[in-house]
Amino acid sequence: MMFGVTILGNNSALPAYDRHPTAQAITLHExxxxxxxxxxxxxxxxxYKVKRGRINHIFISxxxxxxxxxxxxxxxxxGLLGREQDLHIYGPPPLLQIIELQLDVASTTLPFQLIFHGLEQEGLILDHPKFSVECFSTMHRIPCFGFIIREKKKPRKINRDAAVAANIPAVYYERLKNGDDYETRDGQVIKNETVTYPNTPGRSYAFSADTIYDPAIAEKTKGVNMLYHETTYLKDLEERAAARFHSTTVQAATIAKNAGVQQLLIGHFSSKYETLDAFLTEAQSVFPNTQLAMEGTTYLI
Amino acid sequence: MMFGVTILGNNSALPAYDRHPTAQAITLHExxxxxxxxxxxxxxxxxYKVKRGRINHIFISxxxxxxxxxxxxxxxxxGLLGREQDLHIYGPPPLLQIIELQLDVASTTLPFQLIFHGLEQEGLILDHPKFSVECFSTMHRIPCFGFIIREKKKPRKINRDAAVAANIPAVYYERLKNGDDYETRDGQVIKNETVTYPNTPGRSYAFSADTIYDPAIAEKTKGVNMLYHETTYLKDLEERAAARFHSTTVQAATIAKNAGVQQLLIGHFSSKYETLDAFLTEAQSVFPNTQLAMEGTTYLI
Structure with a gap:
């Protein structure tokens, strides 16, 4: 099943060099x-042909x-396109007022339900049978949240031949999928792994949002498959980055290394940079499996 | 002196076919x-390389x-680019609240003065030695204003040889430029046009904004050099246009004809149309000197 992030905007603050402000579309299953x-x-x-009809959850950092x-x-x-299904928006509480004011002055009534979830503290914000989303604080000039999207661990697959040979009744198969062992009438335990195949573990993506270098982010995003971390500046501008509550290449890569992630994706490039090669080489010097977040590209998790 | 309108967006409601929502940059002198x-x-x-540093007045319909x-x-x-000169914004009063709320939640203090002018009734909204701007009401679902930018009539030029020959003192030349006649000591009147050259009359541009077909707009924009009028739909959708408080090609062209303007510019095309040729032919059948407002093109007034 597809789990990937498509970059729609990779620039900070001002649009420049046909780079756009931050937006990412994360495809997970459907x-x-x-x-x-x-x-x-x-x-x-x-x-980039991302179907907006499939967007049901929008997260604003x-x-x-x-x-x-x-x-x-x-x-x-x-609304103009006649959407009917609910739309969930997660963001800092004043965002609702901004949306409502702008709908109100236009006398607009949306044809769908807009369900707003104000973000005020870290924790689970969306729980679905197939995935979950958590938010965590980053350190920026104003309240700011990162997000972790986790695919839930999938059930194990039944090894039918082995299960039949072990005389396990079919009614017990659901429990086998969840990893339970089976105990026969005479007390013999049939270990789960002898009658099921493991399935791939759930994958995870963390979007770290705008932040000053903050070692706590490595703890918060520990072990995710892919981490997106902002790199507004190259390493020589570490002081400017700190003054503006942003991070450098080396800082982002250090977080990725300490978090033990598999892949690092970097973006939110300052408009002062026309070319981005140096971002990649600097980050890779600390964390080799780094990629630049390029607009229009989908990175598989 | 340059007086022209550069189209930045010519589409209605939804962006489509690489057409953008409404915006026009009007260059008048500097x-x-x-x-x-x-x-x-x-x-x-x-x-389209329009210098934003030269924008001091923004009008929102x-x-x-x-x-x-x-x-x-x-x-x-x-603000991020360090602008320092004042910026004047003219629009419906709630616009100020929308701007202030969004600056406030971001803890943003602009480095320049933003001077807001709430539009509530028709009339002169900007008076400058070289130009003036008026607003006028159009008929839309919510309060909506069009704008007329008028270059002021320039002073006449002195015909020095004739003025000297007529013994008119140089101190009187400023009054000659304004069109006054001169009366000699013995009561003889020297007609202004015998000692000055006429200058080009001031040009004018009217932006009619979103509107249902409203014959009053022809009166309000009477005799301007160029009229921009919305044409959201082709003529066969006159009923839909009226229901949505928009206009068709033929309606826009009728306004231009009745207003006696020199040129008509049409835009605000519905996203349902991929090609625009029919807009031009339909409008030209009523008002031949019509042009399609195409993005990136500058139309001279």
Whole structure:
């Protein structure tokens, strides 16, 4: 099953060099999650053929404009296109007021239910049979949250021949899928792994949002398959990064290394940089399995 | 002196076929006026090399998102780029609340003065030695204003040889430039046109904004050099246009004809149309001097 992140915007603050403000579409099975929604995101979704009808959950990390100014346009376009299914939006509480005010002055009534979830503390924010989403705080100028999307661990697969040979009744197969052992009438224990095949473990993606270098993020994102971490600046501008509550290449890569993740994706590049090669080489010097978040590219998790 | 309108967005409601929501940059001498500011306008300004530093006056016709969702992004980008000169914004009063709320949640303090002018009734809204701007009501679902930018009539030029021959003292030349006649000591009147050359009359541009077909607009825009009028639909969808408070090609062209303008520019095309040829032929059948508002093109007034 597909689990991947499509980059819709990889730039910080100002649009530049045809790079757009932050937005990512995460495809997990049939769902598309949108994380952040900078100005022009609805055009980027069309450009990269991400189906907006599949977006049911939108996560906004914080209320700097380059992370949410495209949200109201996307919502109203969904309404104009006749969307009917519920739309869940997760973000800092004042976001609801901003949305409602703009719908109100336009006398717009959406044809679908907009369900707003205000983010105020770390924890589980979405629990679904197939996946979960948690949020965690990052250290920025204003309240800011990262997100971890976890695919749930899948059930084990039955080894039919072995299960039949062991005389396990079919009614018990659901419990086998969940990993239970089977005990026969005469007290013999048939170990689960002798009658089932393991399935792939659930994968996970962490989006770390805007942040100053904060070692706690390595703890919060420990062991995820892929970590996205902002790298607004190259390493020589570490002081400027700190002053503006942003991170450098080496800092992002250090977090990835300490978190023990498999892959690092870096983005949120400052508009001062026309080319991005140095971001990759600097980050890879600390964490080799790093990729640049390039717009229009989908990174598999 | 240059007086022209550069189209940054010519589409209605939803972006489609690489057409963007409404925005126009009007260059008049050294000024750039921005009329409407749909999502992505700051990117369109960059794409078509319109200098945002020259924009000191922004006019927002009404609070449907396709006419202003790009404003907050443009304003904050101007701030990030260190703009210092005043910025005047003219629009429906709730727009100020929308701007202030979004600056507030981001803890943003702009490095320039934002001077807001709430539009509540028709009339003169900007008076400058070289130009003036008026607003007028159009008939839409919510309060909506069109704008007329008028270059002021320039002073006449002195015909020096004739003025000297007529013994008119140089101190009187300023009054000659304004069109006054001169009376000699012995009561003889020297007609202004015998000692001055006429100068080109001031040009004018009217932006009619979203509107149902409203014959009053022909009166309000009487005799302007160029009229921009919305044509959301082709003529066969006149009923749908009326139901949605929009206009058709033939209706826009009828307004232009009745207003006696020199040129008609049409735009705000519905996203249902992939090609636009029929808009031009239908409008030209009523008003031949019609042009399609195409993004990236500058139309001279």
């Amino acid at each position: 769902q598309v999650f949108l994380i952040d929604c900078g100005e022009g995101t609805q055009m980027q979704l069309a450009r 914080h209320l700097h404009g380059d992370h949410y100014f495209g949200l109201i346009g996307l919502i109203t376009s969904m | 000024q750039v006026f921005l009329i409407d500011c749909g999502e992505g306008t700051q990117m369109q300004l960059a794409r 009404h609070l449907h998102g396709d006419h202003y969702f790009g404003l907050i992004g443009l304003i904050t980008s101007m």
